[in-house]
Amino acid sequence: xxxxxxxxxxxxxxxxxxxxxxxxxxxxxxxxxxxxxxxxxxxxxxxxxxxxxxxxxxxxxxxxxxxxxxxxxxxxxxxxxxxxxxxxxxxxxxxxxxxxxxxxxxxxxxxxxxxxxxxx
Numbered sequence: 001x002x003x004x005x006x007x008x009x010x011x012x013x014x015x016x017x018x019x020x021x022x023x024x025x026x027x028x029x030x031x032x033x034x035x036x037x038x039x040x041x042x043x044x045x046x047x048x049x050x051x052x053x054x055x056x057x058x059x060x061x062x063x064x065x066x067x068x069x070x071x072x073x074x075x076x077x078x079x080x081x082x083x084x085x086x087x088x089x090x091x092x093x094x095x096x097x098x099x100x101x102x103x104x105x106x107x108x109x110x111x112x113x114x115x116x117x118x119x120x
Contacts, residue, residue, distance in 0.1 A: 012036065021045065038062040 013028040025041040040060045047053045062070055076087045 036064055038067075 010029070011027045012030055015026045017024045017026070021044055023043045025039075025043065027039045027041070028036055029039060030036055038061075040062065042058045044056045045053050046056050080086060
């Protein structure tokens with residue numbers, strides 16, 4: 001029931017940006033406790049072989065405690081794309097990358113083991 005409630009949550013403020021075949025929606029919503037968060041939705045019209053269409057959507061939720069870091073990262077990559085210059089490496093970005101790399105692990109998966117139970 002909560003999923004339906006959350007899906008129907010009313011937008012506080014919204015902007016749609018049309019960009020070629022895509023439309024981006026920036027929607028400000030509020031949690032039950034009244035904190036604002038942002039949803040960014042990419043919507044793209046897709047056609048089937050029989051001529052019918054549907055919309056393919058991808059959604060990103062961004063909470064206010066992450067706004068500054070998200071904006072900094074976004075600005076850095078946009079600047080790089082526009083100028084070709086790599087931004088100066090600041091320590092917080094470097095530390096975050098190292099922590100991410102440390103937290104990602106490769107696993108050797110043997111799919112023949114699926115469905116087997118084993119006491120750990």
